[in-house]
Amino acid sequence: MPVVKLVLAYDGSRYAGWQVQPNGPSIQAEVERALSALHKAPRRVTAAGRTDAGVHARGQVCSFPEEIPLPLAAYSKGMNALLPEDVAVLGASLEPDGFDARRSARGKRYRYRIESRGTRHPLSRAFAWQIFRPLDPAAMADAARRLTGRRDFAAFQAADCDSHHAVRDLGRLDVLPGGETIEVVAEATAFVKHMVRNLVGTLVEVGLGRRPPAWAEEVLLSLDRKRAGPTAPAHGLTLDEVFY
């Protein structure tokens, strides 16, 4: 059976996360409502990653098998007419039988935006963690280099993460300085829950000068969640791309 693959972008600000849940609106529910309206029958989708409440996406991917798919324009233009303004389909394609947005993914890239200036800034308030003290991006980059590779990320795993283990291959953890803005780009085959936000919280401790860069690796090696920095706020995080 052919599989429909959708690339999605969303502003996660007003959602309780990707996944359908009782305590608030979810992006998944919006997508399934629009798809079901198009097909005039219920449809369920699988997503590459279940983004947390408040997390954004410019390249989330979801998929569902469909015996006789609609013309692809129905999944882009048609969906975009039905979805709320904070969710959109950027592209639609057909994949062979067996494709699954989650299981077929080879990796994902997340982007975390930090801003450092003396005051809050209204224009990026929904898309960046605004920190009112100076950060040292070189120290953050030094710390980040110590965390890449195939490692056990238990120290950066949310307490309620349901993964059996936390060994992941973090191929890239780059700290990109740009004046008042610092972007952290993380690429891995897979992530444990809150991994990027916990890594960013730890890098920021180093950037603020509270800890030396070597401390980040001590945290990693400790496998102890209590030693890592605070979880960075969700609204700075964007799921950038999923690789297949």
Next chain:
Amino acid sequence: MPVVKLVLAYDGSRYAGWQVQPNGPSIQAEVERALSALHKAPRRVTAAGRTDAGVHARGQVCSFPEEIPLPLAAYSKGMNALLPEDVAVLGASLEPDGFDARRSARGKRYRYRIESRGTRHPLSRAFAWQIFRPLDPAAMADAARRLTGRRDFAAFQAADCDSHHAVRDLGRLDVLPGGETIEVVAEATAFVKHMVRNLVGTLVEVGLGRRPPAWAEEVLLSLDRKRAGPTAPAHGLTLDEVFY
């Protein structure tokens, strides 16, 4: 009397514009409310530019004379605690007697963001004019070069603009391509009402291939508002900086 100068940033989405007016909330009213609370007495401010409804700022400037100014931190940290989250003071300074945010300004820079892709995009919906067809930035840049200098911009002036004449010195009108995003940067000693939005609307006609680059100069020379392109939507425009 010393003059307090404030540099402001705001997300103009939910405002009827800078200026206090009967038909909706204004940024000026928010700023004056916060200032009056700080001073425990009414305060009125003058701004460098009266931005339209929906227009944003990252460098608006306002000022007011003050016999005995508060410590500057009161105008930054103090104001930011009182202002709504879509308005902020980025900096405060004291200027000599006679300074006025509007009359003392030597020039202003605006930035207009256009995005061109096949679909709408939720993450920039409040800050860019999203156009669902391809644009030719080279043709737009060609047209823009024909519009700079000291010229009569009557063709790009809003019908209800109360300026006596429309001669302005447009020092810079750059079209900066960046993949799916095109930024138009306009710098002038002063602007007539809707000038940047009318210039952008005209450049977009050229970018869409509906008109050749030379047409933009024909519009300028005609002095006829009816010949220009449509007024570009307000939410793509940001007042970037005011020069003194």
